[in-house]
Amino acid sequence: MGMQVNTNLAANNTYRNLAATQNDMSKSLEKLSSGLRINRASDDAAGLTISEALKSQVGGLTVASRNAQDGISVVQTAEGSLNEVQSILQRVRDLAVQAGNDSNNAASRTAITTEVSALSKELTRIGDSTNFNGTNLLDGSSKSLSFQVGANSGASSQITVDLSGANLKTITGAIGSTNTGSSFTDAADAAAAITASNAAHTFTVTNGDGSTTGVTTAILSGVTGTTVAEVNANLATALNADSTFAGSMVASVDVNGKVNVKSLTGGDVASSTLTGGAAGPAASSGLDFSSAASAAASIKVIDTQLAAVSTARANLGADQNRFESVVKTLAVSTENLTAAGSRIRDTDMAAEMVKYTRSSILTQAGTAMLAQANQSNQGVLSLLR
8 A cells, every 4th residue: 555645544534433433422421411312303213203192192191180180079079068968958858757747836837947948048058159160060050060081082081070960959949949839729619629630630840940841640530538628638649649740749738728739859830730729828838847748748859859969979979989090090001101101212321321431432542543543644754854
Protein backbone atom coordinates (compact mmCIF):
# COMPACT_ATOMS: atom_id res chain seq x y z
CA MET A 1 0.00 0.00 0.00
CA GLY A 2 1.42 3.38 -0.97
CA MET A 3 2.04 6.27 1.38
CA GLN A 4 -0.54 9.07 0.97
CA VAL A 5 -1.13 12.37 2.74
CA ASN A 6 -4.42 13.65 1.31
CA THR A 7 -6.45 10.56 2.24
CA ASN A 8 -5.94 8.72 5.53
CA LEU A 9 -8.11 5.63 5.09
CA ALA A 10 -7.24 4.25 8.53
CA ALA A 11 -8.29 7.48 10.22
CA ASN A 12 -11.52 7.66 8.21
CA ASN A 13 -12.42 4.09 9.11
CA THR A 14 -11.60 4.68 12.78
CA TYR A 15 -13.64 7.88 12.83
CA ARG A 16 -16.65 6.15 11.26
CA ASN A 17 -16.62 3.43 13.88
CA LEU A 18 -16.07 5.97 16.67
CA ALA A 19 -19.07 8.05 15.49
CA ALA A 20 -21.33 4.96 15.47
CA THR A 21 -20.14 3.98 18.93
CA GLN A 22 -20.76 7.48 20.29
CA ASN A 23 -24.24 7.44 18.78
CA ASP A 24 -24.96 4.12 20.50
CA MET A 25 -23.64 5.48 23.78
CA SER A 26 -25.79 8.62 23.42
CA LYS A 27 -28.92 6.48 22.93
CA SER A 28 -27.99 4.33 25.93
CA LEU A 29 -27.56 7.44 28.08
CA GLU A 30 -30.97 8.71 26.96
CA LYS A 31 -32.65 5.39 27.82
CA LEU A 32 -30.86 5.09 31.15
CA SER A 33 -31.70 8.65 32.17
CA SER A 34 -35.40 8.47 31.12
CA GLY A 35 -36.03 4.87 32.04
CA LEU A 36 -37.81 4.41 28.70
CA ARG A 37 -36.79 2.12 25.89
CA ILE A 38 -38.90 4.13 23.43
CA ASN A 39 -38.21 7.87 23.69
CA ARG A 40 -39.16 8.71 20.11
CA ALA A 41 -40.94 6.90 17.31
CA SER A 42 -37.67 5.97 15.61
CA ASP A 43 -36.66 3.86 18.60
CA ASP A 44 -39.49 1.36 17.86
CA ALA A 45 -42.29 2.55 15.60
CA ALA A 46 -44.49 -0.53 16.05
CA GLY A 47 -43.84 -0.69 19.78
CA LEU A 48 -44.75 2.99 20.14
CA THR A 49 -48.15 2.41 18.49
CA ILE A 50 -48.94 -0.53 20.74
CA SER A 51 -47.73 1.17 23.92
CA GLU A 52 -49.71 4.35 23.25
CA ALA A 53 -52.88 2.27 22.76
CA LEU A 54 -52.18 0.49 26.04
CA LYS A 55 -51.58 3.82 27.75
CA SER A 56 -55.00 5.04 26.58
CA GLN A 57 -56.61 1.89 27.93
CA VAL A 58 -54.87 2.19 31.29
CA GLY A 59 -55.82 5.86 31.62
CA GLY A 60 -59.44 5.12 30.69
CA LEU A 61 -59.66 2.21 33.13
CA THR A 62 -58.25 4.37 35.92
CA VAL A 63 -60.93 7.01 35.38
CA ALA A 64 -63.60 4.32 34.97
CA SER A 65 -62.62 2.90 38.35
CA ARG A 66 -63.19 6.32 39.92
CA ASN A 67 -66.55 6.50 38.13
CA ALA A 68 -67.54 3.13 39.58
CA GLN A 69 -66.55 4.31 43.05
CA ASP A 70 -68.71 7.41 42.54
CA GLY A 71 -71.51 5.04 41.57
CA ILE A 72 -71.07 3.21 44.86
CA SER A 73 -71.31 6.52 46.71
CA VAL A 74 -74.50 7.47 44.85
CA VAL A 75 -76.10 4.10 45.58
CA GLN A 76 -75.10 4.25 49.24
CA THR A 77 -76.58 7.75 49.55
CA ALA A 78 -79.91 6.69 48.05
CA GLU A 79 -80.08 3.38 49.91
CA GLY A 80 -79.20 5.05 53.22
CA SER A 81 -82.16 7.40 52.90
CA LEU A 82 -84.45 4.54 51.86
CA ASN A 83 -83.40 2.71 55.01
CA GLU A 84 -84.86 5.54 57.06
CA VAL A 85 -87.91 5.67 54.79
CA GLN A 86 -88.55 2.01 55.53
CA SER A 87 -88.24 2.67 59.26
CA ILE A 88 -90.82 5.46 58.96
CA LEU A 89 -93.19 3.24 56.99
CA GLN A 90 -92.80 0.50 59.60
CA ARG A 91 -93.81 3.01 62.27
CA VAL A 92 -96.80 4.11 60.17
CA ARG A 93 -97.81 0.46 59.80
CA ASP A 94 -97.60 -0.04 63.55
CA LEU A 95 -99.91 2.94 63.98
CA ALA A 96 -102.31 1.50 61.39
CA VAL A 97 -102.42 -1.80 63.28
CA GLN A 98 -103.06 0.13 66.49
CA ALA A 99 -105.88 2.04 64.79
CA GLY A 100 -107.49 -1.25 63.79
CA ASN A 101 -108.56 -1.76 67.41
CA ASP A 102 -111.99 -0.39 68.30
CA SER A 103 -110.76 0.31 71.84
CA ASN A 104 -109.49 3.59 70.38
CA ASN A 105 -111.75 6.57 70.86
CA ALA A 106 -111.98 9.54 68.52
CA ALA A 107 -109.18 11.39 70.31
CA SER A 108 -106.86 8.38 70.00
CA ARG A 109 -107.58 8.06 66.27
CA THR A 110 -106.94 11.79 65.84
CA ALA A 111 -103.58 11.44 67.61
CA ILE A 112 -102.64 8.54 65.32
CA THR A 113 -103.60 10.56 62.26
CA THR A 114 -101.52 13.51 63.52
CA GLU A 115 -98.40 11.40 63.92
CA VAL A 116 -98.85 9.77 60.52
CA SER A 117 -99.25 13.22 58.96
CA ALA A 118 -95.98 14.37 60.54
CA LEU A 119 -94.19 11.24 59.35
CA SER A 120 -95.55 11.80 55.83
CA LYS A 121 -94.08 15.30 55.87
CA GLU A 122 -90.72 13.84 56.87
CA LEU A 123 -90.91 11.45 53.92
CA THR A 124 -91.46 14.44 51.66
CA ARG A 125 -88.48 16.24 53.21
CA ILE A 126 -86.23 13.19 52.73
CA GLY A 127 -87.28 12.94 49.09
CA ASP A 128 -86.56 16.62 48.45
CA SER A 129 -83.23 16.73 50.30
CA THR A 130 -81.52 13.47 49.30
CA ASN A 131 -79.07 14.37 46.56
CA PHE A 132 -75.56 13.62 45.35
CA ASN A 133 -73.51 16.46 43.92
CA GLY A 134 -76.68 18.44 43.32
CA THR A 135 -78.59 15.60 41.66
CA ASN A 136 -81.79 14.65 43.49
CA LEU A 137 -82.11 10.91 43.87
CA LEU A 138 -85.47 10.18 45.46
CA ASP A 139 -87.90 12.83 44.24
CA GLY A 140 -88.64 11.22 40.88
CA SER A 141 -86.70 13.82 38.86
CA SER A 142 -83.95 11.30 38.08
CA LYS A 143 -85.52 8.13 36.66
CA SER A 144 -82.11 6.55 36.09
CA LEU A 145 -78.40 7.41 36.24
CA SER A 146 -75.77 6.14 33.80
CA PHE A 147 -72.18 5.46 34.88
CA GLN A 148 -69.19 4.99 32.57
CA VAL A 149 -67.33 2.02 34.01
CA GLY A 150 -65.19 1.05 31.01
CA ALA A 151 -62.43 2.60 28.93
CA ASN A 152 -64.38 2.35 25.67
CA SER A 153 -67.71 3.48 24.28
CA GLY A 154 -70.66 1.16 24.06
CA ALA A 155 -73.24 -0.40 26.34
CA SER A 156 -70.73 -2.88 27.78
CA SER A 157 -68.82 0.01 29.34
CA GLN A 158 -71.84 1.52 31.10
CA ILE A 159 -74.03 0.65 34.06
CA THR A 160 -77.47 2.21 34.51
CA VAL A 161 -78.92 2.57 38.00
CA ASP A 162 -82.71 2.53 37.99
CA LEU A 163 -84.17 4.98 40.51
CA SER A 164 -87.78 4.80 39.33
CA GLY A 165 -88.70 2.50 42.21
CA ALA A 166 -87.19 4.91 44.74
CA ASN A 167 -89.61 7.77 44.05
CA LEU A 168 -90.73 9.10 47.44
CA LYS A 169 -93.36 11.30 45.81
CA THR A 170 -95.19 8.13 44.83
CA ILE A 171 -94.98 6.83 48.38
CA THR A 172 -96.12 10.06 50.01
CA GLY A 173 -98.86 10.26 47.41
CA ALA A 174 -100.11 6.84 48.41
CA ILE A 175 -100.15 7.49 52.15
CA GLY A 176 -100.40 11.27 52.36
CA SER A 177 -102.85 14.02 51.58
CA THR A 178 -102.13 13.99 47.85
CA ASN A 179 -104.12 10.75 47.55
CA THR A 180 -107.67 11.96 48.26
CA GLY A 181 -109.39 8.62 47.74
CA SER A 182 -113.13 8.54 46.98
CA SER A 183 -116.20 7.24 48.75
CA PHE A 184 -119.26 5.84 46.95
CA THR A 185 -122.67 4.58 47.88
CA ASP A 186 -124.83 2.43 45.67
CA ALA A 187 -128.39 3.52 46.38
CA ALA A 188 -130.79 4.83 49.00
CA ASP A 189 -132.16 1.40 49.94
CA ALA A 190 -130.70 -2.09 50.39
CA ALA A 191 -132.50 -3.68 47.46
CA ALA A 192 -131.24 -1.10 44.97
CA ALA A 193 -127.75 -1.32 46.50
CA ILE A 194 -127.73 -5.09 46.03
CA THR A 195 -128.71 -4.73 42.38
CA ALA A 196 -126.03 -2.09 41.78
CA SER A 197 -123.34 -4.08 43.60
CA ASN A 198 -123.74 -7.34 41.69
CA ALA A 199 -122.16 -6.10 38.47
CA ALA A 200 -118.81 -5.27 36.94
CA HIS A 201 -117.36 -2.04 38.31
CA THR A 202 -115.05 0.40 36.55
CA PHE A 203 -112.66 2.74 38.39
CA THR A 204 -110.33 5.40 37.07
CA VAL A 205 -107.18 6.51 38.92
CA THR A 206 -105.79 9.95 38.11
CA ASN A 207 -102.05 9.64 38.76
CA GLY A 208 -99.77 12.36 40.03
CA ASP A 209 -98.32 12.99 36.58
CA GLY A 210 -101.77 13.62 35.10
CA SER A 211 -102.11 10.24 33.41
CA THR A 212 -105.05 7.96 34.13
CA THR A 213 -105.30 4.25 34.78
CA GLY A 214 -108.56 2.34 34.29
CA VAL A 215 -109.51 -0.79 36.23
CA THR A 216 -112.59 -2.92 35.51
CA THR A 217 -113.53 -5.78 37.82
CA ALA A 218 -115.16 -9.06 36.93
CA ILE A 219 -118.95 -9.30 37.33
CA LEU A 220 -119.49 -9.50 41.10
CA SER A 221 -122.18 -11.79 42.50
CA GLY A 222 -123.47 -12.81 45.90
CA VAL A 223 -123.35 -9.33 47.45
CA THR A 224 -126.29 -9.14 49.87
CA GLY A 225 -127.39 -7.33 53.02
CA THR A 226 -130.38 -5.96 54.90
CA THR A 227 -129.13 -2.38 55.09
CA VAL A 228 -127.22 -0.15 52.71
CA ALA A 229 -124.24 -0.11 55.10
CA GLU A 230 -124.22 -3.91 55.23
CA VAL A 231 -124.42 -4.16 51.45
CA ASN A 232 -121.55 -1.69 51.13
CA ALA A 233 -119.43 -3.68 53.58
CA ASN A 234 -120.02 -6.85 51.58
CA LEU A 235 -119.30 -4.96 48.35
CA ALA A 236 -115.94 -3.78 49.75
CA THR A 237 -115.10 -7.40 50.61
CA ALA A 238 -116.06 -8.55 47.10
CA LEU A 239 -114.00 -5.82 45.46
CA ASN A 240 -110.92 -6.75 47.50
CA ALA A 241 -111.41 -10.39 46.46
CA ASP A 242 -111.31 -9.42 42.77
CA SER A 243 -107.74 -9.96 41.52
CA THR A 244 -107.83 -7.12 39.01
CA PHE A 245 -109.08 -4.63 41.60
CA ALA A 246 -106.79 -5.84 44.40
CA GLY A 247 -103.72 -5.41 42.21
CA SER A 248 -103.95 -1.63 42.30
CA MET A 249 -106.66 -0.55 44.78
CA VAL A 250 -108.16 -1.37 48.15
CA ALA A 251 -111.75 -0.91 49.34
CA SER A 252 -113.18 -0.36 52.82
CA VAL A 253 -116.24 1.15 54.42
CA ASP A 254 -115.79 4.60 55.97
CA VAL A 255 -117.50 6.06 59.02
CA ASN A 256 -120.43 7.18 56.88
CA GLY A 257 -121.13 3.64 55.64
CA LYS A 258 -119.86 4.43 52.15
CA VAL A 259 -117.50 2.32 50.08
CA ASN A 260 -114.08 3.96 50.31
CA VAL A 261 -111.67 3.15 47.45
CA LYS A 262 -108.01 4.18 47.43
CA SER A 263 -105.17 3.58 45.01
CA LEU A 264 -102.29 1.54 46.43
CA THR A 265 -99.76 3.71 44.60
CA GLY A 266 -101.29 7.16 45.01
CA GLY A 267 -103.72 9.13 42.92
CA ASP A 268 -107.37 10.18 42.96
CA VAL A 269 -109.98 7.48 42.40
CA ALA A 270 -113.26 7.97 40.51
CA SER A 271 -115.90 5.43 39.52
CA SER A 272 -118.07 5.22 36.43
CA THR A 273 -120.43 2.64 37.96
CA LEU A 274 -120.71 3.59 41.65
CA THR A 275 -122.30 6.95 41.04
CA GLY A 276 -124.63 7.23 43.97
CA GLY A 277 -122.25 9.13 46.21
CA ALA A 278 -119.75 11.94 46.23
CA ALA A 279 -116.10 12.10 47.28
CA GLY A 280 -115.54 10.87 50.78
CA PRO A 281 -114.79 12.99 53.86
CA ALA A 282 -111.33 14.23 54.77
CA ALA A 283 -110.72 11.07 56.78
CA SER A 284 -110.54 9.12 53.53
CA SER A 285 -107.52 11.06 52.27
CA GLY A 286 -104.37 8.97 52.06
CA LEU A 287 -104.52 6.64 55.05
CA ASP A 288 -107.79 6.49 56.96
CA PHE A 289 -107.78 5.56 60.66
CA SER A 290 -111.37 6.58 61.41
CA SER A 291 -112.56 2.96 61.77
CA ALA A 292 -111.19 -0.53 62.16
CA ALA A 293 -112.14 -1.41 58.58
CA SER A 294 -110.46 1.66 57.08
CA ALA A 295 -107.37 1.03 59.24
CA ALA A 296 -107.19 -2.50 57.85
CA ALA A 297 -107.35 -1.08 54.32
CA SER A 298 -104.62 1.38 55.24
CA ILE A 299 -102.39 -1.51 56.31
CA LYS A 300 -102.65 -2.92 52.79
CA VAL A 301 -101.67 0.46 51.32
CA ILE A 302 -98.64 0.64 53.62
CA ASP A 303 -97.64 -2.96 52.88
CA THR A 304 -97.62 -2.13 49.16
CA GLN A 305 -95.27 0.79 49.77
CA LEU A 306 -93.05 -1.22 52.13
CA ALA A 307 -92.70 -3.87 49.42
CA ALA A 308 -91.85 -1.17 46.87
CA VAL A 309 -89.15 0.29 49.12
CA SER A 310 -87.74 -3.16 49.86
CA THR A 311 -87.55 -3.88 46.14
CA ALA A 312 -85.88 -0.53 45.47
CA ARG A 313 -83.32 -1.14 48.23
CA ALA A 314 -82.65 -4.65 46.94
CA ASN A 315 -82.05 -3.30 43.43
CA LEU A 316 -79.71 -0.63 44.75
CA GLY A 317 -77.86 -3.22 46.83
CA ALA A 318 -77.43 -5.40 43.74
CA ASP A 319 -76.13 -2.37 41.82
CA GLN A 320 -73.64 -1.62 44.60
CA ASN A 321 -72.35 -5.20 44.53
CA ARG A 322 -72.02 -4.88 40.77
CA PHE A 323 -70.03 -1.65 41.10
CA GLU A 324 -67.73 -3.27 43.66
CA SER A 325 -67.10 -6.15 41.25
CA VAL A 326 -66.38 -3.63 38.50
CA VAL A 327 -63.79 -1.87 40.68
CA LYS A 328 -62.01 -5.18 41.35
CA THR A 329 -62.09 -6.18 37.69
CA LEU A 330 -60.77 -2.79 36.58
CA ALA A 331 -57.93 -3.01 39.09
CA VAL A 332 -56.82 -6.36 37.66
CA SER A 333 -57.13 -5.13 34.05
CA THR A 334 -55.21 -1.95 34.85
CA GLU A 335 -52.41 -3.95 36.46
CA ASN A 336 -52.10 -6.37 33.54
CA LEU A 337 -52.24 -3.68 30.86
CA THR A 338 -49.70 -1.57 32.74
CA ALA A 339 -47.37 -4.56 32.89
CA ALA A 340 -47.82 -5.15 29.14
CA GLY A 341 -47.07 -1.52 28.37
CA SER A 342 -44.03 -1.60 30.64
CA ARG A 343 -42.54 -4.58 28.84
CA ILE A 344 -42.82 -2.71 25.56
CA ARG A 345 -41.81 0.80 26.55
CA ASP A 346 -39.65 0.66 29.70
CA THR A 347 -35.90 0.17 29.65
CA ASP A 348 -34.27 -3.00 30.99
CA MET A 349 -31.76 -1.05 33.07
CA ALA A 350 -29.34 -3.97 33.54
CA ALA A 351 -29.22 -4.86 29.85
CA GLU A 352 -28.95 -1.21 28.81
CA MET A 353 -26.09 -0.65 31.28
CA VAL A 354 -24.19 -3.50 29.62
CA LYS A 355 -24.65 -1.77 26.26
CA TYR A 356 -23.56 1.57 27.70
CA THR A 357 -20.43 0.09 29.26
CA ARG A 358 -19.54 -1.58 25.96
CA SER A 359 -20.06 1.67 24.05
CA SER A 360 -18.03 3.59 26.61
CA ILE A 361 -15.06 1.23 26.29
CA LEU A 362 -15.29 1.23 22.49
CA THR A 363 -15.40 5.05 22.51
CA GLN A 364 -12.24 5.26 24.56
CA ALA A 365 -10.55 2.69 22.36
CA GLY A 366 -11.77 4.41 19.18
CA THR A 367 -10.48 7.77 20.37
CA ALA A 368 -7.06 6.28 21.10
CA MET A 369 -6.96 4.48 17.73
CA LEU A 370 -7.98 7.65 15.90
CA ALA A 371 -5.02 9.40 17.43
CA GLN A 372 -2.77 6.59 16.25
CA ALA A 373 -4.28 6.64 12.78
CA ASN A 374 -3.66 10.36 12.51
CA GLN A 375 0.00 9.74 13.34
CA SER A 376 0.40 6.95 10.78
CA ASN A 377 1.23 9.33 7.88
CA GLN A 378 3.94 11.19 9.82
CA GLY A 379 6.54 8.89 8.17
CA VAL A 380 6.13 10.84 4.92
CA LEU A 381 8.03 13.78 6.49
CA SER A 382 11.23 11.72 6.66
CA LEU A 383 11.14 11.39 2.88
CA LEU A 384 10.91 15.14 2.46
CA ARG A 385 14.08 15.99 4.40
